[in-house]
Amino acid sequence: MGINILGYRPAGYAYLLENLGLTGMPHWHTSFVSSAGTHKSKVYDSAIEDIYPIRYWPGEKYGAHLEFALKYDGVNLGLLARIFEHVPREALVEYIKSKPTGKYARRIWFFYEFLTGNRLPIGDITSGNYVEALDAGQYFTVRNGERSQRHRIVNNLLGPGFFCPIIRRTEKLSRLNSADLIKKCEDIVTAYPPELLRRALSYLYNKETKSSFGIEHIKPNASRTEKFIAALELAEKEDFCEKKHLIDLQSQIVDPRFKDSNYRVSQNYVGQAVAYQKEIIHFICPKPEDLPSLMSGLIESHKRMKAGKVSPLIHAAAIAYGFVFLHPFEDGNGRIHRFLIHNILSLQGMVPRGLMFPVSAVMLRNQADYDASLEAFSRPLLQLIDYRLDEMGQMTVENDTSCWYQYMDMTVQAEALYEFVTKTIEEEIVEELSFLASYDKTRKAIQDIxxxxxxxxxxxxxxxxxxxxxxxxxxxxxxxxxxxxxxxxxxxxxxxxxxxxxxxxxxx
Structure with missing residues:
Protein backbone atom coordinates (compact mmCIF):
# COMPACT_ATOMS: atom_id res chain seq x y z
CA MET A 1 0.00 0.00 0.00
CA GLY A 2 1.12 3.58 -0.50
CA ILE A 3 1.09 6.22 -3.18
CA ASN A 4 4.50 7.79 -2.70
CA ILE A 5 5.24 8.96 -6.22
CA LEU A 6 6.19 12.26 -7.77
CA GLY A 7 3.67 14.88 -6.72
CA TYR A 8 2.66 13.18 -3.47
CA ARG A 9 4.42 13.91 -0.20
CA PRO A 10 3.86 11.88 2.99
CA ALA A 11 2.36 13.81 5.89
CA GLY A 12 1.65 13.13 9.55
CA TYR A 13 2.95 9.77 10.79
CA ALA A 14 4.19 8.81 7.31
CA TYR A 15 6.34 11.96 7.13
CA LEU A 16 7.73 11.51 10.64
CA LEU A 17 8.62 7.85 10.15
CA GLU A 18 10.27 8.50 6.80
CA ASN A 19 12.27 11.52 7.95
CA LEU A 20 13.37 9.89 11.20
CA GLY A 21 14.23 6.60 9.46
CA LEU A 22 11.80 4.57 11.59
CA THR A 23 9.51 1.62 11.05
CA GLY A 24 6.43 0.72 13.04
CA MET A 25 3.25 -1.31 13.19
CA PRO A 26 0.95 -0.50 10.24
CA HIS A 27 -1.47 2.29 11.04
CA TRP A 28 -5.06 2.25 9.86
CA HIS A 29 -4.74 5.69 8.24
CA THR A 30 -1.98 7.12 6.03
CA SER A 31 -1.82 10.67 4.71
CA PHE A 32 -0.24 12.27 1.66
CA VAL A 33 -0.41 15.80 0.32
CA SER A 34 -0.64 16.36 -3.43
CA SER A 35 0.87 19.29 -5.30
CA ALA A 36 -2.28 19.44 -7.41
CA GLY A 37 -5.82 18.10 -7.42
CA THR A 38 -8.53 17.63 -4.84
CA HIS A 39 -9.00 15.39 -1.83
CA LYS A 40 -9.01 11.67 -2.66
CA SER A 41 -9.58 8.72 -0.36
CA LYS A 42 -8.83 5.06 -1.01
CA VAL A 43 -9.62 2.03 1.12
CA TYR A 44 -7.32 -1.01 1.24
CA ASP A 45 -8.97 -3.78 3.28
CA SER A 46 -9.36 -2.09 6.67
CA ALA A 47 -6.81 0.67 6.00
CA ILE A 48 -7.50 4.11 4.55
CA GLU A 49 -5.20 6.29 2.48
CA ASP A 50 -6.06 9.97 2.08
CA ILE A 51 -4.48 12.34 -0.42
CA TYR A 52 -5.05 15.97 0.57
CA PRO A 53 -4.70 19.08 -1.62
CA ILE A 54 -1.65 21.34 -1.25
CA ARG A 55 -3.31 23.72 1.21
CA TYR A 56 -3.12 20.95 3.84
CA TRP A 57 0.68 20.79 3.72
CA PRO A 58 1.87 21.48 7.30
CA GLY A 59 5.44 22.45 6.42
CA GLU A 60 8.68 20.73 7.38
CA LYS A 61 8.65 20.96 11.18
CA TYR A 62 8.18 17.87 13.32
CA GLY A 63 5.68 19.55 15.63
CA ALA A 64 3.44 20.52 12.74
CA HIS A 65 3.41 16.95 11.43
CA LEU A 66 2.63 15.61 14.91
CA GLU A 67 -0.38 17.94 14.98
CA PHE A 68 -1.37 16.82 11.49
CA ALA A 69 -1.07 13.18 12.60
CA LEU A 70 -3.37 13.63 15.62
CA LYS A 71 -5.83 15.66 13.56
CA TYR A 72 -6.09 13.44 10.47
CA ASP A 73 -4.38 10.10 11.16
CA GLY A 74 -5.68 9.60 14.70
CA VAL A 75 -3.89 8.54 17.87
CA ASN A 76 -1.35 5.71 17.63
CA LEU A 77 0.47 5.48 20.96
CA GLY A 78 3.04 2.96 19.70
CA LEU A 79 4.12 5.19 16.81
CA LEU A 80 4.11 8.26 19.05
CA ALA A 81 6.31 6.48 21.61
CA ARG A 82 8.83 5.53 18.92
CA ILE A 83 8.74 8.99 17.30
CA PHE A 84 9.22 10.75 20.65
CA GLU A 85 12.41 8.73 21.18
CA HIS A 86 13.93 10.37 18.09
CA VAL A 87 12.39 13.83 17.71
CA PRO A 88 14.67 16.51 19.24
CA ARG A 89 13.21 17.74 22.51
CA GLU A 90 13.95 21.34 21.51
CA ALA A 91 11.70 20.99 18.46
CA LEU A 92 8.84 19.75 20.65
CA VAL A 93 9.32 22.48 23.23
CA GLU A 94 9.44 25.18 20.55
CA TYR A 95 6.27 23.90 18.91
CA ILE A 96 4.29 23.52 22.17
CA LYS A 97 5.32 26.97 23.40
CA SER A 98 4.23 28.46 20.06
CA LYS A 99 0.68 27.23 20.69
CA PRO A 100 0.35 27.24 24.50
CA THR A 101 -3.45 26.85 24.50
CA GLY A 102 -3.88 24.78 21.34
CA LYS A 103 -5.62 21.45 22.02
CA TYR A 104 -3.33 19.48 19.73
CA ALA A 105 -0.20 21.04 21.19
CA ARG A 106 -1.41 20.18 24.69
CA ARG A 107 -2.18 16.63 23.63
CA ILE A 108 1.27 16.20 22.10
CA TRP A 109 2.80 17.54 25.32
CA PHE A 110 0.65 15.24 27.45
CA PHE A 111 1.34 12.18 25.29
CA TYR A 112 5.09 12.88 25.35
CA GLU A 113 5.24 12.94 29.15
CA PHE A 114 2.74 10.07 29.49
CA LEU A 115 4.64 7.78 27.10
CA THR A 116 8.24 8.65 27.91
CA GLY A 117 7.99 9.41 31.62
CA ASN A 118 10.16 12.48 30.98
CA ARG A 119 9.16 16.05 31.76
CA LEU A 120 9.59 18.79 29.18
CA PRO A 121 10.94 22.16 30.37
CA ILE A 122 7.58 23.90 30.04
CA GLY A 123 5.62 25.57 32.81
CA ASP A 124 2.18 24.28 33.83
CA ILE A 125 -0.89 25.78 32.19
CA THR A 126 -2.79 27.77 34.81
CA SER A 127 -6.04 28.59 33.02
CA GLY A 128 -8.27 27.46 30.17
CA ASN A 129 -10.67 24.64 29.41
CA TYR A 130 -9.77 20.98 29.77
CA VAL A 131 -9.48 18.82 26.66
CA GLU A 132 -9.87 15.02 26.53
CA ALA A 133 -6.73 13.06 25.66
CA LEU A 134 -8.87 10.96 23.30
CA ASP A 135 -11.98 12.20 21.55
CA ALA A 136 -14.69 10.03 23.11
CA GLY A 137 -16.64 10.24 19.88
CA GLN A 138 -13.86 8.46 18.01
CA TYR A 139 -12.39 6.16 20.67
CA PHE A 140 -13.60 4.02 23.54
CA THR A 141 -12.54 5.75 26.73
CA VAL A 142 -12.97 5.57 30.49
CA ARG A 143 -15.54 7.83 32.04
CA ASN A 144 -14.51 10.55 34.47
CA GLY A 145 -10.81 10.27 33.71
CA GLU A 146 -8.41 12.07 36.01
CA ARG A 147 -7.44 15.62 35.20
CA SER A 148 -3.86 16.57 34.45
CA GLN A 149 -3.67 20.16 35.67
CA ARG A 150 -0.25 20.59 34.12
CA HIS A 151 -1.57 20.09 30.57
CA ARG A 152 -5.26 20.87 31.13
CA ILE A 153 -5.97 17.41 29.72
CA VAL A 154 -8.51 14.83 30.90
CA ASN A 155 -6.74 11.47 30.86
CA ASN A 156 -9.47 9.16 29.58
CA LEU A 157 -7.11 6.51 28.18
CA LEU A 158 -7.85 2.81 28.74
CA GLY A 159 -4.63 2.07 30.59
CA PRO A 160 -1.50 3.37 32.30
CA GLY A 161 1.73 4.32 30.57
CA PHE A 162 3.19 0.79 30.62
CA PHE A 163 0.16 -0.89 28.97
CA CYS A 164 -2.44 1.22 27.21
CA PRO A 165 -4.54 -0.28 24.39
CA ILE A 166 -6.44 1.81 21.87
CA ILE A 167 -9.83 0.82 20.42
CA ARG A 168 -11.47 3.03 17.80
CA ARG A 169 -15.20 3.54 17.38
CA THR A 170 -15.43 2.05 13.90
CA GLU A 171 -18.68 1.75 12.00
CA LYS A 172 -19.04 -1.85 13.19
CA LEU A 173 -18.29 -1.06 16.82
CA SER A 174 -20.54 1.99 16.76
CA ARG A 175 -23.40 -0.52 16.52
CA LEU A 176 -22.27 -2.13 19.76
CA ASN A 177 -24.95 -1.67 22.35
CA SER A 178 -24.25 -3.57 25.56
CA ALA A 179 -27.77 -2.94 26.87
CA ASP A 180 -29.24 -4.44 23.70
CA LEU A 181 -27.10 -7.57 23.99
CA ILE A 182 -28.05 -7.94 27.66
CA LYS A 183 -31.73 -7.54 26.73
CA LYS A 184 -31.39 -10.33 24.14
CA CYS A 185 -29.90 -12.58 26.83
CA GLU A 186 -32.66 -11.78 29.29
CA ASP A 187 -35.30 -12.55 26.63
CA ILE A 188 -33.67 -15.94 26.08
CA VAL A 189 -33.60 -16.70 29.80
CA THR A 190 -37.28 -15.84 30.29
CA ALA A 191 -38.32 -17.95 27.29
CA TYR A 192 -37.32 -21.25 28.94
CA PRO A 193 -38.24 -22.88 32.27
CA PRO A 194 -35.67 -22.61 35.10
CA GLU A 195 -35.12 -26.38 35.26
CA LEU A 196 -34.14 -26.52 31.60
CA LEU A 197 -31.74 -23.58 32.09
CA ARG A 198 -30.06 -25.34 35.00
CA ARG A 199 -29.51 -28.44 32.88
CA ALA A 200 -28.32 -26.31 29.95
CA LEU A 201 -25.79 -24.49 32.12
CA SER A 202 -23.99 -27.70 32.98
CA TYR A 203 -23.90 -28.68 29.33
CA LEU A 204 -22.66 -25.22 28.23
CA TYR A 205 -19.81 -25.31 30.77
CA ASN A 206 -18.75 -28.67 29.40
CA LYS A 207 -19.03 -27.52 25.79
CA GLU A 208 -17.03 -24.35 26.44
CA THR A 209 -14.28 -26.35 28.13
CA LYS A 210 -13.98 -28.88 25.32
CA SER A 211 -14.09 -26.12 22.68
CA SER A 212 -11.39 -24.04 24.38
CA PHE A 213 -9.06 -27.03 24.51
CA GLY A 214 -10.18 -28.08 21.04
CA ILE A 215 -9.03 -24.80 19.48
CA GLU A 216 -5.51 -25.86 20.49
CA HIS A 217 -6.10 -29.47 19.37
CA ILE A 218 -5.84 -30.74 22.94
CA LYS A 219 -7.95 -33.52 24.44
CA PRO A 220 -7.95 -32.89 28.20
CA ASN A 221 -8.33 -35.71 30.69
CA ALA A 222 -11.28 -35.79 33.07
CA SER A 223 -9.35 -34.06 35.86
CA ARG A 224 -8.29 -31.06 33.76
CA THR A 225 -11.78 -30.80 32.30
CA GLU A 226 -13.34 -30.71 35.76
CA LYS A 227 -10.85 -28.09 36.97
CA PHE A 228 -11.55 -25.83 33.99
CA ILE A 229 -15.31 -26.17 34.50
CA ALA A 230 -14.87 -25.39 38.20
CA ALA A 231 -12.99 -22.21 37.25
CA LEU A 232 -15.70 -21.22 34.75
CA GLU A 233 -18.30 -21.61 37.48
CA LEU A 234 -16.38 -19.08 39.56
CA ALA A 235 -15.99 -16.64 36.64
CA GLU A 236 -19.13 -14.69 37.58
CA LYS A 237 -18.09 -14.37 41.23
CA GLU A 238 -14.34 -13.70 41.36
CA ASP A 239 -12.03 -11.30 39.52
CA PHE A 240 -9.28 -13.47 38.05
CA CYS A 241 -7.31 -10.60 36.50
CA GLU A 242 -4.76 -10.46 39.31
CA LYS A 243 -1.31 -11.99 39.27
CA LYS A 244 -1.93 -14.60 41.96
CA HIS A 245 -5.26 -15.70 40.46
CA LEU A 246 -3.78 -15.95 36.97
CA ILE A 247 -0.90 -18.11 38.21
CA ASP A 248 -3.30 -20.34 40.17
CA LEU A 249 -5.55 -20.66 37.12
CA GLN A 250 -2.63 -21.62 34.90
CA SER A 251 -1.57 -24.34 37.31
CA GLN A 252 -5.09 -25.80 37.26
CA ILE A 253 -5.58 -26.04 33.50
CA VAL A 254 -2.19 -27.30 32.27
CA ASP A 255 -0.36 -30.56 32.71
CA PRO A 256 1.09 -30.44 36.27
CA ARG A 257 4.57 -30.80 34.80
CA PHE A 258 4.24 -27.46 33.03
CA LYS A 259 2.62 -25.30 35.69
CA ASP A 260 4.30 -21.98 36.50
CA SER A 261 4.83 -20.28 39.84
CA ASN A 262 5.53 -16.92 38.21
CA TYR A 263 5.62 -15.29 34.80
CA ARG A 264 7.90 -17.01 32.31
CA VAL A 265 11.63 -16.23 32.40
CA SER A 266 12.54 -17.47 28.92
CA GLN A 267 11.87 -16.10 25.45
CA ASN A 268 8.76 -17.73 24.06
CA TYR A 269 7.33 -17.91 20.56
CA VAL A 270 4.68 -19.76 18.59
CA GLY A 271 6.08 -21.70 15.65
CA GLN A 272 5.71 -24.70 13.41
CA ALA A 273 8.57 -27.08 12.61
CA VAL A 274 8.74 -27.87 8.88
CA ALA A 275 12.09 -29.69 8.82
CA TYR A 276 15.10 -30.38 11.02
CA GLN A 277 16.23 -27.05 12.50
CA LYS A 278 13.76 -25.21 10.26
CA GLU A 279 10.73 -23.54 11.78
CA ILE A 280 8.02 -21.17 10.61
CA ILE A 281 7.53 -18.48 13.26
CA HIS A 282 3.93 -17.32 13.73
CA PHE A 283 4.23 -15.09 16.79
CA ILE A 284 7.02 -13.77 18.98
CA CYS A 285 6.16 -12.98 22.60
CA PRO A 286 7.56 -10.06 24.59
CA LYS A 287 10.99 -10.45 26.13
CA PRO A 288 10.76 -12.03 29.59
CA GLU A 289 12.43 -8.99 31.17
CA ASP A 290 9.59 -6.80 29.80
CA LEU A 291 6.82 -9.01 31.21
CA PRO A 292 6.59 -7.76 34.83
CA SER A 293 5.93 -4.20 33.67
CA LEU A 294 3.60 -5.25 30.86
CA MET A 295 1.54 -7.57 33.04
CA SER A 296 1.37 -5.01 35.82
CA GLY A 297 0.06 -2.56 33.21
CA LEU A 298 -2.47 -5.06 31.88
CA ILE A 299 -3.88 -5.65 35.37
CA GLU A 300 -3.96 -1.91 36.07
CA SER A 301 -5.70 -1.33 32.73
CA HIS A 302 -8.31 -3.93 33.71
CA LYS A 303 -9.00 -2.12 36.98
CA ARG A 304 -9.12 1.21 35.20
CA MET A 305 -11.68 0.03 32.64
CA LYS A 306 -13.73 -1.67 35.33
CA ALA A 307 -13.91 1.53 37.38
CA GLY A 308 -14.30 3.68 34.26
CA LYS A 309 -17.44 1.84 33.11
CA VAL A 310 -16.06 0.87 29.71
CA SER A 311 -18.35 -1.34 27.59
CA PRO A 312 -17.96 -4.92 28.90
CA LEU A 313 -17.20 -6.26 25.43
CA ILE A 314 -14.53 -3.61 24.73
CA HIS A 315 -13.06 -4.26 28.18
CA ALA A 316 -12.97 -8.02 27.59
CA ALA A 317 -11.39 -7.65 24.14
CA ALA A 318 -8.61 -5.37 25.38
CA ILE A 319 -7.68 -7.50 28.38
CA ALA A 320 -8.22 -11.01 26.99
CA TYR A 321 -6.44 -10.38 23.70
CA GLY A 322 -3.84 -8.29 25.49
CA PHE A 323 -3.16 -11.25 27.76
CA VAL A 324 -2.66 -13.75 24.94
CA PHE A 325 -0.36 -11.35 23.08
CA LEU A 326 1.76 -10.86 26.22
CA HIS A 327 1.86 -14.68 26.64
CA PRO A 328 3.06 -14.55 30.26
CA PHE A 329 3.21 -18.33 30.80
CA GLU A 330 4.94 -21.21 29.09
CA ASP A 331 1.63 -23.01 28.54
CA GLY A 332 -2.11 -22.36 28.88
CA ASN A 333 -2.13 -18.76 27.61
CA GLY A 334 -4.82 -19.35 24.97
CA ARG A 335 -7.19 -21.04 27.39
CA ILE A 336 -6.71 -18.30 29.99
CA HIS A 337 -7.27 -15.69 27.28
CA ARG A 338 -10.65 -17.23 26.44
CA PHE A 339 -11.44 -17.72 30.14
CA LEU A 340 -10.86 -14.00 30.77
CA ILE A 341 -13.53 -13.18 28.20
CA HIS A 342 -16.05 -15.07 30.36
CA ASN A 343 -14.70 -13.60 33.55
CA ILE A 344 -14.95 -9.97 32.42
CA LEU A 345 -18.30 -10.28 30.63
CA SER A 346 -19.75 -11.95 33.73
CA LEU A 347 -18.31 -9.48 36.23
CA GLN A 348 -19.46 -6.55 34.09
CA GLY A 349 -23.03 -7.83 34.03
CA MET A 350 -23.35 -8.75 30.36
CA VAL A 351 -24.09 -12.42 31.13
CA PRO A 352 -27.32 -12.97 33.10
CA ARG A 353 -27.10 -15.11 36.23
CA GLY A 354 -27.67 -18.74 35.42
CA LEU A 355 -26.31 -18.47 31.88
CA MET A 356 -22.89 -18.60 30.27
CA PHE A 357 -21.59 -17.78 26.80
CA PRO A 358 -19.90 -20.70 24.97
CA VAL A 359 -17.76 -18.21 23.03
CA SER A 360 -15.02 -20.77 22.40
CA ALA A 361 -17.54 -23.00 20.62
CA VAL A 362 -18.26 -20.15 18.20
CA MET A 363 -14.52 -19.45 17.79
CA LEU A 364 -13.93 -23.14 17.05
CA ARG A 365 -16.76 -23.17 14.53
CA ASN A 366 -15.35 -19.99 12.94
CA GLN A 367 -11.66 -20.76 13.43
CA ALA A 368 -10.49 -18.86 10.33
CA ASP A 369 -12.04 -15.66 11.72
CA TYR A 370 -10.55 -16.32 15.16
CA ASP A 371 -7.10 -16.94 13.70
CA ALA A 372 -7.42 -13.75 11.64
CA SER A 373 -8.13 -11.75 14.80
CA LEU A 374 -4.85 -13.01 16.28
CA GLU A 375 -2.82 -12.61 13.09
CA ALA A 376 -3.95 -9.00 12.65
CA PHE A 377 -1.44 -8.21 15.40
CA SER A 378 1.04 -11.09 15.23
CA ARG A 379 1.80 -11.00 11.50
CA PRO A 380 2.91 -7.33 11.12
CA LEU A 381 4.72 -7.57 14.46
CA LEU A 382 7.10 -10.19 13.00
CA GLN A 383 8.45 -7.61 10.56
CA LEU A 384 9.63 -5.42 13.46
CA ILE A 385 11.50 -8.03 15.49
CA ASP A 386 15.15 -8.99 15.01
CA TYR A 387 15.74 -12.47 16.39
CA ARG A 388 17.88 -15.54 16.06
CA LEU A 389 17.29 -19.21 16.81
CA ASP A 390 20.04 -21.52 18.02
CA GLU A 391 20.33 -25.19 17.06
CA MET A 392 18.10 -26.14 20.03
CA GLY A 393 15.31 -23.81 18.93
CA GLN A 394 15.99 -21.27 21.68
CA MET A 395 15.14 -17.75 20.54
CA THR A 396 16.94 -14.51 21.32
CA VAL A 397 15.25 -11.18 20.48
CA GLU A 398 17.94 -8.63 19.70
CA ASN A 399 16.07 -5.33 19.47
CA ASP A 400 13.76 -3.34 21.74
CA THR A 401 10.17 -4.38 21.05
CA SER A 402 8.34 -3.44 24.25
CA CYS A 403 6.41 -0.45 22.87
CA TRP A 404 4.57 -2.59 20.29
CA TYR A 405 3.11 -4.69 23.12
CA GLN A 406 2.52 -1.70 25.40
CA TYR A 407 0.40 0.28 22.98
CA MET A 408 -1.62 -2.12 20.84
CA ASP A 409 -4.48 -0.96 18.64
CA MET A 410 -7.04 -3.67 19.43
CA THR A 411 -9.84 -2.41 17.21
CA VAL A 412 -9.73 -5.50 14.98
CA GLN A 413 -9.82 -7.82 18.00
CA ALA A 414 -12.76 -5.91 19.53
CA GLU A 415 -14.68 -6.19 16.26
CA ALA A 416 -13.97 -9.92 16.14
CA LEU A 417 -15.12 -10.48 19.72
CA TYR A 418 -18.27 -8.46 19.04
CA GLU A 419 -19.07 -10.86 16.17
CA PHE A 420 -18.29 -13.94 18.28
CA VAL A 421 -20.44 -12.80 21.20
CA THR A 422 -23.32 -11.81 18.92
CA LYS A 423 -23.26 -15.24 17.25
CA THR A 424 -23.03 -16.88 20.67
CA ILE A 425 -26.17 -15.11 21.87
CA GLU A 426 -28.22 -15.28 18.69
CA GLU A 427 -27.20 -18.73 17.45
CA GLU A 428 -25.22 -20.96 19.80
CA ILE A 429 -27.21 -20.50 23.02
CA VAL A 430 -30.57 -20.51 21.23
CA GLU A 431 -29.67 -23.72 19.39
CA GLU A 432 -28.57 -25.49 22.55
CA LEU A 433 -31.63 -24.45 24.55
CA SER A 434 -33.95 -25.34 21.67
CA PHE A 435 -32.29 -28.74 21.41
CA LEU A 436 -32.82 -29.44 25.10
CA ALA A 437 -36.42 -28.24 24.92
CA SER A 438 -36.97 -30.57 21.96
CA TYR A 439 -35.45 -33.41 23.95
CA ASP A 440 -37.87 -32.87 26.82
CA LYS A 441 -40.80 -32.83 24.41
CA THR A 442 -39.59 -35.94 22.57
CA ARG A 443 -38.76 -37.83 25.76
CA LYS A 444 -42.26 -37.27 27.14
CA ALA A 445 -43.85 -38.36 23.85
CA ILE A 446 -41.80 -41.57 23.81
CA GLN A 447 -42.65 -42.31 27.44
CA ASP A 448 -46.33 -41.99 26.55
CA ILE A 449 -45.81 -44.71 23.91
Missing part, protein backbone atom coordinates in the same frame (compact mmCIF):
# COMPACT_ATOMS: atom_id res chain seq x y z
CA UNK A 450 -43.68 -47.05 26.01
CA UNK A 451 -42.22 -46.60 29.48
CA UNK A 452 -38.54 -47.29 28.77
CA UNK A 453 -35.53 -46.52 30.98
CA UNK A 454 -34.03 -43.05 30.41
CA UNK A 455 -30.84 -44.66 29.10
CA UNK A 456 -32.71 -46.34 26.26
CA UNK A 457 -34.74 -43.23 25.46
CA UNK A 458 -31.53 -41.21 25.13
CA UNK A 459 -30.01 -43.90 22.92
CA UNK A 460 -33.12 -44.10 20.72
CA UNK A 461 -33.21 -40.33 20.18
CA UNK A 462 -29.49 -40.21 19.46
CA UNK A 463 -29.61 -43.05 16.92
CA UNK A 464 -32.61 -41.57 15.14
CA UNK A 465 -31.00 -38.11 14.92
CA UNK A 466 -27.91 -39.70 13.37
CA UNK A 467 -30.06 -41.38 10.71
CA UNK A 468 -32.46 -38.62 9.58
CA UNK A 469 -35.14 -39.48 12.12
CA UNK A 470 -35.26 -43.25 11.56
CA UNK A 471 -33.83 -46.21 13.46
CA UNK A 472 -31.78 -48.50 11.19
CA UNK A 473 -32.58 -52.20 11.07
CA UNK A 474 -29.14 -53.04 12.44
CA UNK A 475 -29.53 -50.72 15.44
CA UNK A 476 -33.05 -52.00 16.05
CA UNK A 477 -31.80 -55.58 16.15
CA UNK A 478 -28.92 -54.66 18.44
CA UNK A 479 -30.78 -52.48 20.95
CA UNK A 480 -34.56 -52.35 20.40
CA UNK A 481 -35.69 -55.77 19.19
CA UNK A 482 -38.46 -55.71 21.83
CA UNK A 483 -40.36 -52.91 20.05
CA UNK A 484 -43.38 -53.68 17.90
CA UNK A 485 -43.59 -52.13 14.44
CA UNK A 486 -46.38 -49.82 15.62
CA UNK A 487 -44.35 -48.66 18.65
CA UNK A 488 -41.28 -48.07 16.50
CA UNK A 489 -43.21 -46.02 13.93
CA UNK A 490 -44.83 -43.91 16.64
CA UNK A 491 -41.50 -43.31 18.40
CA UNK A 492 -39.77 -42.33 15.15
CA UNK A 493 -42.58 -39.88 14.48
CA UNK A 494 -42.11 -38.43 17.96
CA UNK A 495 -38.45 -37.75 17.17
CA UNK A 496 -39.36 -36.14 13.84
CA UNK A 497 -42.02 -33.98 15.50
CA UNK A 498 -39.69 -32.97 18.33
CA UNK A 499 -36.56 -32.27 16.31
CA UNK A 500 -37.88 -31.46 12.86
CA UNK A 501 -37.05 -27.76 13.06
CA UNK A 502 -33.53 -28.36 14.39
CA UNK A 503 -32.84 -30.97 11.71
CA UNK A 504 -34.03 -28.64 8.95
CA UNK A 505 -31.85 -25.83 10.33
CA UNK A 506 -28.76 -28.05 10.38
CA UNK A 507 -29.45 -29.31 6.85
CA UNK A 508 -29.73 -25.74 5.62
Missing amino acids: IDMPDRLIDLFIQLCLQNNGRLSERKRSAHFDFLTDEELAAMEQAVKDGYGREQRRKNN
